Structure formats: structure tokens, C-alpha cells
Amino acid sequence: MSREKVADLIAGWSLKEKVGQLFILAFPGKSAATAERMITEYNLGGCYLSQDNAETFEEAQSLNKALDDLLGKNHRLPLLLGVDQEGAWGVLVGESTTGPGNLALGVQNSTEGTELMYKVCGDEMRNAGFNCILGPCCDVNLNPASPIIDTRSFGDQPDKVSGHSAAAVKGLHAGSIVACAKHFPGHGDTHGDTHREIPRVDKSYDELKANDLAPFQAAIDAGVDLIMTSHILYPQIDREYPATLSPAILQQVLRQDMGFDGIIISDSMNMGAIQNHYTPVDAAVKAMKAGITMIMLSEEHYDHSDAYLDKQLAMIHGLIDAVESGDLDESVIDSALERVVAFKLDKLVPQARYAEVSFAQNRLIASEVAENAVTWIRGGLEDVAEKPVYLLNATPAESYHNLMNPRGIGPNQAESAFGTFREVLLREHSNSREVTLETLNHCDDGYLVVVTENYPLPGEDFDQVKAKETVQQLSRDFDNLIVVALRSPYDLLVYPDVTHYLCAHSSRPESAEAAANVLLGKIPEAYGIAVSRVK
Secondary structure (H helix, E strand, O other), X not given: OOHHHHHHHHOOOOHHHHHHOOEEEOOOOOOHHHHHHHHHOOOOOEEEOOOOOOOOHHHHHHHHHHHHHHHHHOOOOOOEEEEOOOOOOOOOEOOEOOOOOHHHHHHOOOOHHHHHHHHHHHHHHHHHOOOEEOOOEOOOOOOOOOOOOHHHOOOOOHHHHHHHHHHHHHHHHHOOOEEEEEEEOOOOOOOOOOOOOOOEOOOOHXXXXXXOHHHHHHXXXXXXXXXXXXXXXXXXXXXXXXXXXOHHHHHHHHHHHOOOOOEEEOOOOOOHHHHOOOOHHHHHXXXXXXXXXXXXXXXXXXXXXXXXXXXXXXXXXXHHHHHHHOOOOHHHHHHHHHHHHHHHHHHHOOOOOOOOOXXXXXXXXXXXXXXXXXXXXXXXXXXXXXOXXXXXXXXXXXXXXXXXXXXXXXXXXXXOHHHHHHHHHHHHOOOEEEOOOOOOOOOOOOEEEEEEEOOOOOOOOOOOHHHHHHHHHHHHHOOOEEEEEEOOOHHHHHOOOOOEEEEOOOOOHHHHHHHHHHHOOOOOOEEOOOOHHHO
């Protein structure tokens, strides 16, 4: 896109319209009218949309077409309409084909399944009317205890994560949708969750290049359109500011050293890592000075009231005031704006949305890649179908209370993975029954199958304390124990007495079904190809 055309387009915009174009905002509810003022008056640049905004494809199409109408009436450029359709997190869940998630895809040596699965995501989200998937996660699971990434990562081997990250970008582009690599420069080696705090990763630049940065470089080389920053402090690169606010990380590392020339968007500036340490306006000004192209505010709209929208508009006005007072040079705004407008004219204007897709075919792809990820990490049995099976859920009922996030962010999975596994196992194995710790007596004539699961939730934890205690106790008491992990395999590190451990690397329904079928010998099982840190 020529610089002259871009310059002509923005020449008539007011400062308020220029600044508004650099914001990606969220709004509560399912009506486009809620965003009307942001579009008409502020020339909004994009929207972060979640399960809260649309639960079905019909609702999503209705919402996005209404947004299109508002844009057309006001002669605005397309909004960047971003969604977290990245496998372990998803939107329109219940109807969309999320697939098993990145960790399950990353178990496989071939990247073909990843490319296919991300094309599925791209095709379906365009059908819904979205134009950007905020994925893939390029984070490397270097810390198995990291609370927020887990199954959202392709694994703990940088080379393998790099290959799958590039494949995901290629798959999204094959699905004709915009891709966004996150959370730069890497969220996989943290002990904290940026929804709550600023994690600190004390690594040298060389260590980062060899590990955390490698998948982002692969995504850049594959042509990724956007990169989302993380609110993580890397003191050996920048002692003062987390990545989102760091000129050293954004301009030196990402732009100059890694050669990224696309759109840099912030992770939500309403997350605890920013809110608890900076005022909203100060954070926005620092982000723009550091090199952020578009500022995103996508969290914390708990109240479904005008207060949330007012907070967002206050940040826009804060940037306007900073320019007018001389605290922020208007050239910073203009430089970012030129990049955004050129990107939209090049990528979003010609994009075809609402095209039909084959959901049946997409589900077959998701089932196949889920099956390929089910792995006997320890032990393995071939006669489960021939003996009685006693099924026990290690997760207590109270752990499921926060499975559905009220903001529509996260897995958005109404039914537990155990629910799906239970249904398939009891249906397919005639000599099986569910037991509890209270009703579990002798089961020496068959196998005791204990199921665990986990979900990466934003700003909170899926409680697993009781489940781990249960598995640890049963592994000492029963020789015929099989643990079926509908989750990442990292909890195996605390189960030294577990002999047989079957891992799906996912808590999605297709993975739960695949695990049940592998356990019963209905589909071939894989041995010894699990991620490296639990071998």
C-alpha cells in the first residue's frame, strides 16, 4: 500500500480520531450498539471479542454485521476483530471446532496437524465474521509450574515449539485470517500470571534467543501479522519496565534484531500486572513511547455497565492530553497510525468473511489430531477392555465452580473433560462402573482408572490440590491403578508411584473421547513421545 494513499486517508482525521484508531477495546454484551460511540466519535481501531459477546455463530454473525453497518455509515476502516481461538482457549465454544489445543498438537513430530487445525480455526472464525485470531501462543513451557500457559503452549522444546508456531501461522493464513503471535518475549518460564502480577524472568539475552525467542522468530519468518506483548519483567534487558512498556525489548529486540515490521499490540492493559503498578494513562503513554502500535484493553469488564466503557474512553483522552501537553510527541501517534492503516488496507479490506465451512469435516480433523496426541507416558496396558474397570474422578465437584469465566475469556467449556470421558467409557465398556472414594472397596479383579484434568484460567486457578492428594494416595494403595490425564503431563512429576499414566495433553472433549478409546484399544496408542520434562 502506497504511503501517499495512507497519508491521504488520515489527513482529515482529528487527533481524537487518530488516537482512537490505535485502540483495541472490549465491550460487554451482544449488541453492537454498545460500541457505537467508540466507532462514530472515536474512530475505534479494533475490538477484542469473547464468549460474552457471542455464544453461537448466529450471534457472532449478527454482531459483526451490525458492526460492519456502523463502520459503513460512518465511512470507517474495518475494525480489527480479534478473538482468542487458540485451542485451549476459545470462543463460540460448544459450536466451534477448537481442536485439542497446542500442547496436544505439539506432541506430534509432524506439523501437518497443526497447520490443518489452525486453518480450521481461521475458516470458522471468518465464517463468524471475525478477521483476526489472537494466536498462536509461541510460549515455551520451560517452567512446568507456570499457571497460565500450560496446554496453551506447543511444548517445552524450543525447536519443536518453533516448528509448530510457524505451522500455525501458515494454517491461519491458509484460512485467510490474520495471525498474532503471543506473548512476546515469552510467558512460559514464569511463576506468576500477568492477569494478577508482573512476573520476573531473570535471563540473559543469549538465553532468551536460544529458548523463548526462537518460536517468535519462526512466526516472524512465517509472515505473522501481529505480535502481542507480555507484561513480564526481563531485568537483564530492561531493569525498570515490563516488555509492554520497554523500548529495549520492543524496538531493539523485536524490531531491529528480529526484523519484525508488523503490528505490535499490547496484552490487555487492564490486567493486574499493569493496573496494580501504573495509572491507566501513564501506562498508555509509556506503551506508545516504547513502541506499541495498538493498545488493547480486554479484561475486567465484570460489571456490564457504562463504567467499563468510560474507563476505556478515559485512556484515549489521556493519550490525547499527553500529545497536547507535549508529553507524547504526535509523531509517535502518526508513525503507529500509518502502520495500522496500511495494514488494514492491505489485509482487512480485501478479506472475505461469512463464507460457509464444513463443520463436520472440521470435527473429523480435530478428532484425528486429538487421537494422535494420546500417549502412554509411563507404562501402558493392552487388556483394559477385557477386564472390569472402576472409574473414579480425582477432581472434587467444587473445583469446577470457575470453569466458565463470567467475562467469556478462557476455555469456555461448559462440560468437564471427565464428563465426556465418563460417557464414552461407560458406553463402550460393558463391564465398567463409576465409583467414588467413599464407595471404592476392592477392585482387584480389574483396573482402577483415575482421571485428572486442568484448565488454564485467566486470573484464577483450577483447584487441583485435592486431586493430586487423591492420586498420590491411590497410587500407594492400588497396584492396578491407571491415571488418565486429560491435561498436560507435568503433574506426573509428583506421582513417583504411578505405574500406568495415559496422557491426552488436553482437556477438550475430543481429547477425552480419544483417551477413552485409546484406553480400550479401539485406536492405536502412542508410547514414549511425550514432552521432554516428564520422561
